[in-house]
Each structure stands twice: as structure tokens, then as C-alpha cells.
Amino acid sequence: MKRKSTLKRVLCYIEEYRLYLLASILLAVLTVALTLYAPILTGDAIDYMIGKGAVDFAALLKLLTKLGVIIAATSVFQWLMNLCNNHITYKVVMDVRTEAFDHMQDLPLSYIDSHPQGDIVSRLIADIDQFSDGLLMGFTQLFTGVMTILGTLLFMLSVNVGITLVVVCITPLSLLVASFIARRTHSMFKLQSETRGELTGLIDEMVGNQKVVKAFGHEEEAIAQFDEINRQLQKHSLRAIFYSSITNPATRFVNSMVYAGVGVAGAFAAIRGVLSVGQLSCFLSYANQYTKPFNEISGVVTELQNALACAERVFDFIDQEPMSAEPVNGPHIEKVQGSVDLENVQFSYTKDRELIKNLNLHVKPGQRIAIVGPTGCGKSTLINLLMRFYDVDAGCISVDGTPIQKLTRENLRQQYGMVLQETWLKSATVRENISYGKPDATEEEIIEAAKASHAHSFIRRLPKGYDTVLSEDGGSLSQGQKQLLCIARVMLCLPPMLILDEATSSIDTRTELKIQNAFAKMMEGRTSFIVAHRLSTIREADVILVMRDGQIIEQGTHESLLAAKGFYAELYNSQWAV
Template identity: 40%
Template sequence: MSKDTKHTAGRPKGPVGGFGGPGGIAPGEKPKDFKKAMSGLGNYLGKYKFRIFLVILFAIGGTIFNIVGPKILGNATTEIFEGLMRKVKGTGGIDFDAIFKILMTILTLYGVAMLFSLIQGFIMTGISQKVTYELRKEISTKINRMPMRYFDTKTHGEVLSRVTNDVDVLSNSLNQSITQTITSVTMVIGIIVMMLSINGWMTLVAILTLPLSMLIISKIIKKSQKYFVQQQEYLGHVNGQVEEIYGGHNVVKVFNGEEEALKEFNKANDKLFESAWKSQFLSGMMMPIMQFIGNVGYVGVAILGGYLTIKNRVSVGDIQAFIQYVRSFNQPISQMAQISNQIQSTAAAAERVFEFLNEEEEDQTVENAVSTTNLEGNVEFKNVHFGYNPDKIIVNDFSAQVTEGQKVAIVGPTGAGKTTMIKLLMRFYDVSGGAILVDGHDVRAFNRSELRELFGMVLQDTWLFNGTIMENIRYGKPGATDEEVIAAAKAAHVHHFIQTLPDGYNMVLNEEASNVSQGQKQLLTIARAILADPKILILDEATSSVDTRTEIRIQKAMNNLMKGRTSFVIAHRLSTIKDADLILVMNNGDIVEQGNHEELLAQGGFYEKLYNSQFEESA
């Protein structure tokens, strides 16, 4: 982007995304339309109906085997108790064979339950990962179809949070919520049935603790939910601030801003600490309270069970089994409360993902599209009107005619609309009025992807990705041979520099490409544009980040590259575009003057003032 492009304060810059603070879903966040969000998620899960049926089957089976276990184990206790009583009375002893059979039955049941849990976990993990894989794939392809307008109104962090945080929430929730819901419901029903089979009065005493448990859990979740939301919000602030300071740590040090940065960090970190402490403390209270209520239930069951045992209405083994059921009873209840909260977060995450997937896309194809083959590169701006917002037009009645092979310079002060015209030419945005023609064809009559194949761009803000130098240059023409890449590097006067690097063309650039200088990065992007061999070349402040000697070499390479091609050069340093065939002088979105360098100086107008002011500054 050139300097006349205005960025929203705090927004990461660069042609390809940066990392903002994590947006995403906070625990407990509720969706706007729960049914619609879950319905959309259900459509993805619908592809795996048979597998989900197996998950349900194995989850229920494993839970039932676990529930039946204490009842059978109780029979072993009863057998030991009765054997001891027989031994005391002298009528027999403990039947160890019967106990051994009971224990083997228990081991078999628990073994099968574990196997069922492993199988359902394996299947459900596969389903959740396939669904999240599809969602990430769709989001990735969706990004490529989104209009530039969308990314100008959203931070990179917001977009990335859909791919990372929100999809991760879905992945974890799908993997846990479905199986936990099934097992919890099955366990609650199964435990109640088993308790009733032992004794109805004891079951009533145990169940009386249930409303109290649910009331306390709901109160705690409601209270802690807002702190979880705050925690996630402040975590985003802290992460964003750390990233911002780290990204500009050189500037912070130069201006002695460490103390102010630390003060701002501590302020955000204190808020994060407060909200995190409250949320974790409240959620941590849940287990001890539940244990206390459970212990009250144990006391009631123990007293009543002892009385019923004395009356020979319940066996000792059944008392043991019942106490185990009471101990297990509160666990699925608290799980269900947590799951209900998690499902809300799942629906909110799904809603954000589907909201992004349903965003308006730019038209990729056009019916009866004009072919780009055999085009010569004539460009005409015909009474162009444009505004980023419909109610605020910034380009008014822009008209210019450029013939094939001409070198056109676009100059003007910051904010004049120079880069905006390039965005319109490449259909990053469509004009609000008038038309832009390429060889007499409206650019809107081309398929966007084919239209952009006509252009090669070298921007002021260089973009190189984590990969070898060879791969970065080849990005301009994916099928290019090594020889073609090297030839492009030579044309860009960067070949000699590459050869001096430790691994030459195979040297890997790091994520920020900070292991080469700014000027060297610019030369590599120019080599990439040369390799693409475009019909129309766009240079947006391409030499602004290099020294004078490098600039001279780049200019020579550019002059060779621009021969026979229509070229648009955006420049602030007017000395670099003296040889342009046509200079368009812009101010406030309009062309105020046009002509070659000598003609414009002779007019003594706006261009002459710009040129002389730069000359005086350089002097």
C-alpha cells in the first residue's frame, strides 16, 4: 500500500494477515439464534449419521455396564457377609468360588465398558476432526472469495479467530459434548433405575439432594459466566498488547517507551487477573459444594439403609452398591450443567463460523466473460466515480486514456487517491459510477481471476512468506523452472546478492523475512513481478524503501521490464518519473493536471509546485 492508504488505528498492516488478539468465543457466551446455529452444525454432522449412531450405541452400552457393576459387586459383599454369619453359626463358611465368579463377571463388565468407551471415543474423535477439517477448508476457500471491502472493515485477528478459536471450540465441544451428554443422561437414568431396584425409600432420600444441587450449580454458573466472558476479553487485550509491543520493540526502545508500555500492560493484566481469579474461584467452588451435598445424601442413605438392613429388607451388599450409586449420582448432574454451558459456547462458535461462511462474496465469474487472450494493454478511465462508503464519494469524474506500452506515473499528495485508482483497476473494488476499460472492454466484463492475471504488482509494503528465496520468486509464476527464476533475479539485479547468502536460492526466509534487509526484500518482490511477465505493470512506491544506489539498479531493471508493457507507477519522489510518457497529477480524488514532465513544469501549476517543493527539500 502507498502512504495515501489510510489504516484504521490499531489494525495490523500488510497485504497478508497479521495476528491480532484472539477474538473467538468466551466460555458461556450465548448465540443470537441457538436453533439456527445448531441446525447448521447438524447439517455437517448429518453426513456421519451411521457413525454417530454407533457412538450413541457404544456410549450407552459402556455406561450401562459401568452402572450394573456396583450392583453385582454388592452381591460379592453380601456373599462374604452371609458366609461369615454361617461360619459364626457353625452352618458353613464363605463360598470363595461364588465370589470368584462374581469378581470375574465384574472384571469382564468393566473391561467391556472400557472397550466400548475407547471405540466411541475413537469414532467421535474422527467425526469431530473431519467436521472441523471441512469447516477450516471452507473458511480458507471463502477468504479467497471475499471482497476487499470486508477485510478493510475487519481486523486480521477477527478473521483469524474464525479459523482458529471458533473452530477449536467446535472441535473440542463435538468431541466431548455429544458423548458426555449421552453418558450423563444414560448414567442418571440408569442409576435411578438401579437405586429403585434396591429400595424406593432410599432412592427418594438420595433424589431429594438433586434439586438443591441443581439450584446451587445454576447459581454458580450464572455468577461465574460473566467473569469468564471478561476473562476472555481481557486475555485478548493482553495478547494484543504484547504482540503490538513485541512487533514494535525497536521503536519502543528508541523512544524510551518501556515504562509506559509496562504501565499499560499491568493495567490490562490486573483486569485479567481479577476476572480470571473470580471465574476460577467460583467454578472451583462447585466441586466442594457438590461433595458436601453428596455427603449429606450419604448420611441420610446410611442411616436409612442401616435401619432397613436390621429389618432384613435390604442386604448389606445392596447398601454398599447403593452408596456407590449415590456417590456417582451427582457427577453426571454436574456434568450435564457444564455441558449445557458448553453447548451454548458451541452454538455461539458455530454461529460466528456460519456467519462468516454466509458473508457476501465477490462475483468470481461473469456470464459470457471477455477473454484476456490477445489483449494489448490499452486502459481508459471513463468518468470514474468512487467512494469506500456510498455516501462519501472520494473520486469524482476521473478520466484518463492510456495506450499500450505507455509508462504512466500517478503523483499527488498523501490521500489524493492514487492507490485507490489501482484498486479499482484490479477490481478490488468496483466503481460507483463511470467505467474502467481495458482494450475497450469494461473490467466488470472479465472474470476477476483472469483479469488479475494481466497485472503484475510491486508494492511499497513487501510481502514474502516463510520459505526459500526460490519459492518466493516463483510465487509470481508457479510453474517456472529454476533457470527462469534465476533469469528474473538477474533482471532485477538481485542475483549477485542471492549468491552471497549461505544457501543461495535455497536460503529460507523467516516468518517476517527479517533475515534480509528491506531493500533486498523489495528486489525479491521485483524479481517475482518480472517472472510473472504481466501485460500491465503496477509499481506502488516500489523504490521508496531502498538506498540511492539500489534505486538506480532497480530503475534500470524496471525500464527493461516496462518496455512494451503498459505501466502504472505511483511515486512520491518525482525525480524517478521524469521519463514517464504520461503523468497524472491527482488531488482530492481528481486529476487536476496531465501531461509529460516538461509540459507540466511549463504549465507552472500544481505539479510544478510539488516538484519544486521536493527539489528545495532535497537541496
């Protein structure tokens, strides 16, 4: 049932290019008609060569000229048909891949976080490539194959009905073989595709974390895990290929039976004078042309099973529930004042385990809010909720009195500048990485931001300065240098609110002190949320929120919390304990 719905969806994509499809069908009809007309001319040519000294050269010359024109026309039509097929196939593949990639931008982070990145990449790249191969083969061989079968039958019926019936009686064997194989290959190709995605996910994980693998001596375990998945892939691939490879020899066997049946029946007919030698030759040629498409079609059916299995995985990805819809005609904030309110907020990543419950908070414009607490207490989760990377399960978060669900995500996130502990750089120049949030920034603005973040000095030492091309992981840059570039990116945009999640965790103490001063200037008049483990860096915060088990258990200034001698004082003193 699912296979049928997948096929229907593929046909819906193809429908957009119906003019090319009609042209392809018309060209296929012309190609097949001319291809099938050629054996008639060949048979007539044989009949003009009755025996030694009895050859009608004048008639032969006319036939050969006609045959040459037909062969040339067939080649041109076939070339044009292939152009149409290629256009349809790669346009459809482009549409599917574009829709899948666009949908990925609309997927909630919960899906991305809970699925291996390699599997998602495999669906968008490998599965769609497999789908395109099957689709192209289907267009190239399916139309012409079906039309060749129908056309050949009509031509054979016009020559001799009895021998044609012999062909028709043996044909169902080939159809039964193809149907038997098709039913068994779909599930095997689907398993193969899923295992390939799992293997891609493992490789992506191991390559991206190679330093960690080596540091902890995990090489043997990684190889063992790879070998296990690789063995599974080998097993599923062998089964899928084994069944699909049966197709050709099985249909060839049936085809040989058809050819032998035509030869025997035709020979007796020629002896009785029902057929001429030329007509028998024509019939044998038709028998060969009639059976050949069954080889191709059965091969196409097998390849289509693989294509549909891959398409099914891609469509499963496209059908994933997107993020909640953006508000239509909702309020649009140009520049917020910076007041943030959380009322009875509840949230959990999984339903069976509560994380944040009944969280209430009021932040005044321009306040610096520090968030501290043990690992897993909900600090980063709170940041995710403020940015609407995740939506609350209950309660409400408001900015300047407007619930953030009423704002578009783009409008909300324009109000925040964010620097995380985990850096992200794209494959581009240093200049483009800094201006990621403000593409129209001038050279002076970029350099000023780099100077403010203390990144300018090391950028000048790079081979091409600001024009140095960085790889996705920052190449030879240290973690601290990459973090400085991310800080420069925010300093260039200067949004009305800031989120600093361990923003200086990878920077040396001396540079950190300078950046803290730069941050202090940047945070003036801006509402700021600061997540920090080093409590010495948040002494100047207006309010410190102490979180534990998803709740705010203490809040106040640094001095008041120390004086209270509660959990914060315990955390602070533990960092200075000898």
C-alpha cells in the same frame, strides 16, 4: 437466542459424522449398562459372605470371573467410545477452521484493513481451540453422564422404589445449581474471549513494529496499554472461572445430601428386613454413581458455555459479508491489449468522507502512466480500484472495453504485475519467493529474472544461495534487497500490464538507475501505472496524472506540465529547492 442458533450450527457440523455419533451413543449405552451391572454383582458377593465360616467360595469365584469379564469389556467399550468422540470433535474443529480460513480468502480487504490482525488470528486459533476442548468434554462426559443417571434410576427402581424417590426428590437441587451457573457464565466467557483477542491483536502489533516502538521510545506507553488490557482479561477471566468453579463444590454438596439420604433410608429398610446388606451396599454404590454425573454434567455445561462463546465469535467471522460474487459464465481474457478506461468513478473508504469523485481516464495500450500528488490524494486508492482490491461505489472501470466487474478477480489480476513499496515475502526459499506467481518456472528463468532485477549478486552471497530459507519478514535481508526480490518476482511473470507503486523507494540510487533501465525494457509494449514521489524517476512517462483530493487536476508529459507552471511544476521544483 444467539446461543441457541450457535448450538444449532454446531449440531449441523456434527450431523455429517452421525455414524460415529450413533456408534458413540451405542458404546456409551453399553459402557453405562455394564458399569451399573457391576454393583449388583458386588452386592450379591456381599450376600454370599454371610459371616465367619459361612462363605460360598464357589459362587464367589463365578461372580468374580463374571465381574472381571465385565470390567474388561467396559474398558474396551470406553476406549472405542473415546476414539469415536475424538474423531467427531477434531473433524468438526477441522471443518470449522477450514471454513473460517477459506472464508478469510473471500473477505473484502475492507474487513481485513479495519480489524486487528491479532483478533482475526485469535478467532482462528485460540477460540477454535477453546471450542474443541468444550466439545470434546461434552462428548466424553455428557452422553455417559445422562445415561448413567437414567440407568441408575432404572436399576434403583428395580431394587427399591421408596429409596429411589428420596434420590429423585433431592436431585432437582443439583439441576437448579447447574442452571443458575450456566446462565451467568456464557456472557463472562464471551467477554474473556473478546479481551483475549484484543490482547493478541496488541501483541501482534507490538512485535511486528518493535523497531518503531523502540525508535520512538514508546515502550512505557506500550507496557501501560498491555497492562490495561491484561487487567481487563484478568478481571473477566477471574469472574468466569469463579462462577464456573462454584459448580463442583455446589453439586458435590447436593450429591452428599443424596448419599446421606440413601444411607439413612437404606439403613432403616435393612433394619426392617426390606433390604439385605448386599442390596444396601448396591444402593449406596448406585447413589454414588447417580450423583457423580451431576458433577461432570455441571462441569461440562460450564465448559460448553465457554466453547459456545468462542464458537459464536468464530461464526460471526464466518458470517461476515464476503466479496461481491464472481460473474458466472462471464468473459475470460487470455492476454489483454492494455487499454484501460475509467468513467465517472466514485469511491470512498467511509461513507462520511468522499475520496475519489467523477474520475475519468483513458489509457491506450502500451502507455506508461505516472501518478503523482501529495500524500492522501488517492494514488494508491486508484491502484486498489484497478486491481479490484476494492470495488467502485459508482462509475465503471474497463480493460480492453470489458467492465472489470464482469471478469473474475483471478482473471483480472493475472493481467497485472505489481511491485509495492511495502514488500511481502513468505517463509520459504529465495527460489520459491521469486517463483510465487509462476511455480512451474525453470531454474534458468528464475536466475534470469534475478539478474534482470540485480538481485542475483546478493543472492549468491547468501549461505545457500537460491536455497536459502527466508523468514516471513525476510530475516536479515535489507529493505532494498527484499524489494529487489519482489521486482524479480514480477520480472519472472512478465504480465501484460504493470503497477509500480514506489517500487524502488528502498533501493540505492546506483542500483535504482540500473533497475529503471530494466523496467524501461520490461515496460515496452506493456501498459504501466507508476506511482512515484521522486518525480525525477517518471520523466519518460507517456502521460503524468497529477492528483489532488481524489481528482486528476493536471495531465500531460513532463515537459508540458512544467511549461504549464501549475501544481506539478510546483511539486517538481520543490524537490530541487535548496
